[in-house]
Amino acid sequence: MAISLQTVKNIATSVGRPAEGILFSRKITIPRQLNPQNLRFIDSGISGRDIYTFNIQNSAQKRLSPKELDNIRQAFKDMRSSSLQGLETTKGLDAYDLYLLNKQLSAETSEFILMSLGARPAMATGYPTSIVEKIKSKNFDIIIEDANNYAVIINKEAAFENICRNKNFYTQRLSLPKTATDEDVYKILTGDNSPLRYKTNSDIIGMILGFPRKDNMIFQLERSAGLDYTLRENLPKYKEALLKELHSPNCVYAKFDDTFKKELEDAINSIKSIKHSEELGLPYGYQFINFVDDTPEIARINKSIREATSKMEKINTANQKAADEEFWHNLTDTDPQKQLEEFAKSMQEEAAKLQTTTNPQNIMDNFFKSMQEGLASFTTTPAKNPFDNVI
Numbered sequence: 001m002a003i004s005l006q007t008v009k010n011i012a013t014s015v016g017r018p019a020e021g022i023l024f025s026r027k028i029t030i031p032r033q034l035n036p037q038n039l040r041f042i043d044s045g046i047s048g049r050d051i052y053t054f055n056i057q058n059s060a061q062k063r064l065s066p067k068e069l070d071n072i073r074q075a076f077k078d079m080r081s082s083s084l085q086g087l088e089t090t091k092g093l094d095a096y097d098l099y100l101l102n103k104q105l106s107a108e109t110s111e112f113i114l115m116s117l118g119a120r121p122a123m124a125t126g127y128p129t130s131i132v133e134k135i136k137s138k139n140f141d142i143i144i145e146d147a148n149n150y151a152v153i154i155n156k157e158a159a160f161e162n163i164c165r166n167k168n169f170y171t172q173r174l175s176l177p178k179t180a181t182d183e184d185v186y187k188i189l190t191g192d193n194s195p196l197r198y199k200t201n202s203d204i205i206g207m208i209l210g211f212p213r214k215d216n217m218i219f220q221l222e223r224s225a226g227l228d229y230t231l232r233e234n235l236p237k238y239k240e241a242l243l244k245e246l247h248s249p250n251c252v253y254a255k256f257d258d259t260f261k262k263e264l265e266d267a268i269n270s271i272k273s274i275k276h277s278e279e280l281g282l283p284y285g286y287q288f289i290n291f292v293d294d295t296p297e298i299a300r301i302n303k304s305i306r307e308a309t310s311k312m313e314k315i316n317t318a319n320q321k322a323a324d325e326e327f328w329h330n331l332t333d334t335d336p337q338k339q340l341e342e343f344a345k346s347m348q349e350e351a352a353k354l355q356t357t358t359n360p361q362n363i364m365d366n367f368f369k370s371m372q373e374g375l376a377s378f379t380t381t382p383a384k385n386p387f388d389n390v391i
Helices: 003-016 019-023 066-081 094-117 157-166 167-173 182-190 201-208 211-223 227-231 235-246 258-269 295-332 336-356 360-377
Strands: 121-127 140-145 150-155
Touching: 066 295, 094 121, 094 150, 094 295, 150 157, 150 201, 157 167, 157 182, 157 201, 167 182, 167 201, 167 258, 182 201, 201 211, 201 360, 211 235, 211 258, 235 258
Parallel strands: none
Antiparallel strands: 121 150, 140 150
8 A cells, every 4th residue: 555645744743843844944834815805906006006896797708717716726825835936036036035025925926926927917016125126037127116115027028928919009108109119118118217117107007917908098097087986886977087088188198099099989988897807707916907898808818827827837746846855855864873872872861860860750750751752753764755666
C-alpha cells in the first residue's frame, strides 16, 4: 500500500515538530480572505475608489462557468499561499519581500497576478510602494506617485497589445498624429508627465487597466460632467446628461472625429441596465462598472483570464512540487547516530542534575520531560523520499 505524503506530514506533526521547522523552511501564513463587498471601478487610484453594487441580471455571452470560477479562485488561493512565487514580477524578491508584497496587496493580489501573467495590461495600487519598487524586470514598468503612495504597474507586452487594439482612441485622446506608432503612445503613458497620474483621465486609466473601451469612455463622461452615481437609477436623465457632456465644447472628446462620437453616442443610447463585472461572471481581480453589454470585449477578457488560469495552475504545481521536495529533504536530512548520541548526552546531563536535586517531584518531572523530548527527536530509520518511487 502506498504511503501518502499527507500521512507522513501528519505523523511528523504528531511528534511535535513545528511547521516552520521540519515541514517547511519558512513560517506558513494564512492569506487574508477577499471581501466580496469590495466591488469597485478604479478611478485614478490617487483619490481612492468608488464602490458601487448592483443586482441586475446579466445577459453577456461566453461567460466563465461556475466550475471555471471555482478553479480560478483555487488558483488564486494557491498562488497566495506560496507568497506569489513563480511570477516574473516576483523573481527578484526574497522571502520576506514576498511576504510583505502579498500582505500589502491584500485584496488586490488577484489583480497583481492577472497583470503579471498578461491577463491585464496594468494594475493600479494605492498601497505603500516600497516593495513595488523592488520589482525589477525589463518586461514591466512602474509609475510611482510618491506623494500619494500610488503606483501603476504595467505589463509591457500586454500593454502594447492593448495600445494596438485601441490605437484610434489613444492617438486622438493624446493629441497624436495618425502616424504615431505604438511606441510613441507607450512613451507618453510611461513618461514623466504620464496621464495615468491624473484623476481627470479616467478613460485612459481604465483602458490601460484592460476594461471594455465603451465603459471607459462613458465613465469618463460621467466624471467630467460631475454626475453623481445615483443618477444612474434614472436612465433617461442619466443618458441626457452624458450626451450633453459629449457634445460640450469642453469635452475631452470635442476634437475627436465624427465616427468616434457617433459610436459613443450610440453606446450611451443603448444603455439598458448598469451592472458590475461580477454580474458578468468575472472573478475578483477584473472589476469595473459595465454600462453597456459589449460581448466581444467580455469574451476577450474571459479568454485572457482562462489563459492566465492555465499559467497559474502550472506555476502552482511547480511550487507544490518544490515544497514537497523541501519537506522530504528536511524530514530525511537527519543522522540517527547523531540523534542517539544527543539523546544519550541529554540523559547524562539529566542524571547529573538528579544528583544535586533534593526535591523528588522535580526529579520525576524533569526525568519524564527529558524522556519525552528525547523520544520525540529520536528516529531509528530515516524516512524515504516518495520521489524515489518507494512505497
